[in-house]
Amino acid sequence: MLFRTSFRKDFAQTAGATFVALFTIIVTTVLVRTLGQAAGGKIDNGEVFMLILFGGLQYLPAALVITSFIAVMGVVSRAFREQEMTAWMASGLSLSSLVRPVLSFALPLTLLALVCSVFLTPWAKGELEAAKDRYAKRSDVSKVSAGQFRESGDGRRVFFVEHQSELTKQVENVFVVDAKGDSRTVVAAALGQVEVDSRGQPYLVLKDGRRATLDGQGQRFTSTEFEVYGVAIDNSLGAAPSYQLQHRRVDKLFLDFNNAAQGELLWRISLPLSALTLSLLAIPLAFVNPRGGQSLNQVFALLIYLTYSNIVSVSQSVVTKGTADFWVALLAPHALVLLLFYVLLQRRSRPAGAPWVASLFAPVLGLIRRQGAK
Structure with missing residues (x-):
């Protein structure tokens, strides 16, 4: 109980600081871009603050995903560096004991990211487009x-x-x-x-x-x-109303469930799910040898995150083109990450020099033995 409570508290504190830093960077970037557009006459000066707010909201799901990944990586890495994990393991706990506190921390963030990705982000993008359309239709x-x-x-x-x-x-x-x-x-x-x-x-x-x-x-x-x-004065100029899929409500996507709508829906669901899978993957990736270097795992984690994001983008693209099934493209990238999590967890849970490949198939072999005994 103390083990889980301690880690959940550390996860929450680290996630709070990480999210504030990330969202500050996002808002600053949107602020600079929006002010540049206002100075260039592309948007209305009176709607600058509203556009900054909508611009920040559309990046909220990605910020939550990165927050969960960095929070777990940071807390577990610190526990290894400061020998805290060594003390817990000496008490009879293993690295897999972190799965439960990580899930209890990551699930609320995943649900929040899902709500933002499915409902809030399309609404914010639609409001941004509507504001630009209103300005374009104003007289010269x-x-x-x-x-x-x-x-x-x-x-x-x-x-x-x-x-x-x-x-x-x-x-x-x-x-x-x-x-x-x-x-x-x-x-x-x-x-x-x-x-x-x-x-x-x-x-x-x-x-x-x-x-x-x-x-x-x-x-x-x-x-x-x-x-x-x-x-x-030509008072009829202006952009046509936007019908882009990124701005549509989720119920509209289900009503018009063509390949393009499936690709957009896949992206909205896959992005929040990556918060959960990346949080689990961060457990074995955060392993640090106190006597060795600390940068190799961090570089490896960054490469995995970039590869994961690109795979999800490719999955969306192939679904949009109609060359892959929706459910296969939705589940395959996350299943691969969960498989990688299981392999790395078994690898890190074994003592140095001990064989670990056979342990990957231990659950399957145990099930076969039980079936044979019956």
């Missing part, structure tokens, strides 16, 4: 920020506004470059304001400015001063 002038160049949705027009009044919605010192075919039109005005005509067509009405036009061959140039000049 509504995207303009004072002191910054902004490109229209169709890429034919560039706006620059020196000052923008929040009360009157007027813009001052407006600069517009409009490309139509090979010709270029440059309009500069002191004031501007958005107005809507009787048909509902919005216009940017400029006052006290100059309009210059240059044809595509550079042979004809015209310049005109104006008191009032209207620039039509």
